[in-house]
Amino acid sequence: MGLIDERLAAILVCADCHGELEELADESVLRCVKCGLRFGVADGIPNMIVADATKSAGE
Structure with missing residues (x-):
């Protein structure tokens, strides 16, 4: 199982640019x-x- 429920992950987008999110489970974050x-x-x-x-390094 991922960081968040699969049904939520399917509809959730970045709150700033509406881009796709990816899970970084080892850091407990969703990254746009x-x-x-x-x-x-x-x-x-x-x-x-x-x-x-927070902003990803190098972005």
């Missing part, structure tokens, strides 16, 4: 493949607040 924002996940609940997100 388009803009590189990283959204933390705690207990299966993603924090999709843009102000709380």
